[in-house]
Amino acid sequence: MHQLMPLLAGIHEDGSIALACEKAGVSYRHGWGLVRQASQAFGAPLVHSVRGRGAKLTALGMKLHWAEKRIAARLSPTLDSMSTELEAEIERASPDSRGSLRINASHAYALTALRDALASRHVPAEINYQGSFEALASFHRGQCDIAGFHVPVGDLEQQVLLQYARWLRPEGNVLVKLVERRLGIIVAKDNPKGIVRIADLTHAGIRFVNRQPGSGTRLIFENLLQREAVEGKRIRGYDQVEFTHAAVSALIASGMADAGIGIETAARQFHLGFVPLMTERYFLIVRREALDSPMVARLLTVMRNKDFKAQLMRLQGLDCASCGSVVEIGQAFPVLARARKRTRRKS
Secondary structure: OOOHHHHHHHHHHHOOHHHHHHHHOOOHHHHHHHHHHHHHHHOOOOEEEOOOOOEEEOHHHHHHHHHHHHHHHHHHHHHHHHHHHHHHHHHHHOOOOOOOEEEEEOOOHHHHHHHHHHHHOOOOEEEEEOOHHHHHHHHHOOOOOEEEEEEEOOOOHHHHHHHHOOOOOOOOEEEEEEEEEEEEEEEOOOOOOOOOOHHHHHOOOOOEEEEOOOOHHHHHHHHHHHHOOOOHHHOOOOOOEEOOHHHHHHHHHOOOOOEEEEEHHHHHHOOOEEEEEEEEEEEEEEEHHHOOOHHHHHHHHHHHOHHHHHHHHOOOOEEOOOOOOEEOHHHHOHHHHHHHHHHHHHO
């Protein structure tokens, strides 16, 4: 099965068994044999091939292909976290261990790229993917060294920040900019349902996929619903949730949903349509006293590296011009600073 799925993906993308076999690194004879064996096992053909006209997946083949994509999107953050946890355990067991960075963060393509860049430079980092709320709370409790979270730019910024405020303490903490990214409605290719605004999600026949409670994206979506005076219960699929932008996109690409809230990078990865709603900023929060520590200093060096930034720029929908910049919490969020001043005056 581990060789079959890349073959099906290649046939779906290129319409050619020969090209799919080449990409998968197997001979044409072996690849075609795998497809025939799987078709016999499932009791129906997975690929339809016509001499001189290439090949395409059958309905069953498409179901298998997208099932694998959905599973990978759902499990990837968990497997990534387990991988970095194992690497950290091995590092701690070494007699020369200097420890590892513990990062709890909302899942992000840029953070995955950062993890890989750190690993390539032998900077041990243990990344645990979780919602922005949980990540910030765990940082406040001292359960991690760094937390990653995202905040919308514009009229929703203050509402979201006020819900994060208890953990965004300027005393002793600073922020590190990672990326800016576009958030919006992910839709099927060419947007066949004509979805252009939040209210359209309530239309008959629209199947929606939501993000889990506690995630930063879910918090933003709830604020969007409130702003547009749309009741969640009117949206078909409001209670159906996925835990990453990639999983939302995979469900839409497979035809099991028509729309979901997510970032442009995920939509482009799955060749889907995207209706932009806002820009959001992704930050890492770090203790001020840790800035000069060897581990955090190496992290910042990697984030500021031009090759790393070039890698991020290849991901559509991301702006990494300020990646690695350190900023005070009050400077990054003046609306939060003003709200705290008003509270102090009233008290």
